[in-house]
Amino acid sequence: MxxxxxxxxxxxxxxxxxxxxxxxxxxxxxxxxxxxxxxxxxxxxxxxxxxxxxxxxxxxxxxxxxxxxxxxxxxxxxxxxxxxxxxxxxxxxxxxxxxxxxxxxxxxxxxxxxxxxxxxxxxxxxxxxxxxxxxxxxxxxxxxxxxxxxxxxxxxxxxxxDSGIYLGVLTKRESIAVIASTVTEWLMSQGRYDEAIAVAEVLLEYYPTDVHAMLTRGSAHGELLRTEFIERFPNPQTIPPSLRPRFQMLASQNAEAFRQAEAWGWKPPDR
The missing domain is CATH 3.10.620 (C8orf32 fold)
Incomplete structure (x- = not known):
């Protein structure tokens, strides 16, 4: 392509x-x-x-x-x-x-x-x-x-x-993943967080150290955590037992994505 x-x-x-x-x-x-x-x-x-x-x-x-x-x-x-x-x-x-x-x-x-x-x-x-x-x-x-x-x-x-997140000589597949980043941003802006996660995961297959895709993946899990749990259950102790596995999964995936980005050397803009 x-x-x-x-x-x-x-x-x-x-x-x-x-x-x-x-x-x-x-x-x-x-x-x-x-x-x-x-x-x-x-x-x-x-x-x-x-x-x-x-x-x-x-x-x-x-x-x-x-x-x-x-x-x-x-x-x-x-x-x-x-x-x-x-x-x-x-x-x-x-x-x-x-x-x-x-x-x-x-x-x-x-x-x-x-x-x-x-x-x-x-x-x-x-x-x-x-x-x-x-x-x-x-x-x-x-x-x-x-x-x-x-x-x-x-x-x-x-x-x-050295970790591959910046200044790399990217392959064509990796470059196409960079071009596609606007799609994940658009999905996030539309509140289509599950779709943003799905696209980000495909981009990470194309470009395994795509820090933008990793951060989008983490942010989308964070938004799902916010809309499904934090806004509905300000006190985590009130989360129904049947929903706790999803709550824990979203929290874990959110944290893990940002841990990985920081392991690659990424820093939040205000640092």
Whole structure:
């Protein structure tokens, strides 16, 4: 499955009314122009072409280059993480921006994937000949970034890198799991906690150290614990015996997910 097909599939789950054909047509336009600009050049030429059609004003983007949305940089409004929103508004975040650049780069035949940092997603290009990987920072004009920037500016630690939760050179399956994270966020926002758990567990099969999926799994169990027990039985001693196994399971799964995330080196944002 291409990154484009994966993203369109996941976006359709969230917003089935979206015009997929229109999104595909816009991507076709960007990729077609980038292909002409690269003119069968090197991978460096192709990376530059993919960056140019997105971030530089020209006929290929109706002289409306794509920019960072400082009003919603994290995509708190989930619709801002949809590809169609980014294409329509030309204002993106740390999810929609790297995914569009990833899709165009893949269309050009480049060996690209996603990677993550705390509350952040970025693109990687890996040289198929020597295996060297570089970070491409889509929120800063689509240019290469130094690995040290993620340690200095985002607080990434070596323990987090060693455990595999941040800055990894992800496989395609793992990258698709990152793209799918918006679906779990949407399910959580809809109060569909059991479904969020089910999807998070699939994502962990694709990407075993997906800390976002692990945290979603824990949070969803916590929300079920809240809605089924804490709100109904403020005093745990009043929980009927027949319901106690479920209460204990939810509490255990909630705690275990956060224990695992912390064992990987994850820290809550306020630490």
């Amino acid at each position: 291409s990154y484009e097909r994966a993203k369109l599939t996941f976006d359709h789950i969230i917003a089935p009314e979206l015009d997929e054909a229109a999104v595909t047509a816009e991507i076709d336009q960007l990729a077609s122009v980038a292909t002409r600009i690269a003119a069968n050049g090197s991978d460096v030429d192709k990376l530059k072409a993919a960056r140019q059609v997105i971030y530089e004003a020209g006929a290929w983007n109706d002289n409306r280059p794509f920019v960072y949305d400082h009003d919603d940089p994290y995509g708190r409004d989930l619709r801002n993480k949809l590809l169609t929103t980014y294409l329509d508004t030309r204002r993106g975040n740390c999810v929609s921006m790297p995914i569009l650049q990833l899709i165009v780069a893949e269309r050009l035949g480049l060996n690209v994937s996603l990677s993550t940092a705390p509350l952040h997603v970025f693109m990687r290009y890996t040289n198929p000949t020597n295996g060297r990987s570089i970070a491409i920072e889509s929120t800063s004009g689509g240019h290469p970034a130094r690995e040290s920037e993620y340690f200095e500016q985002m607080g990434v630690t070596q323990a987090q890198v």
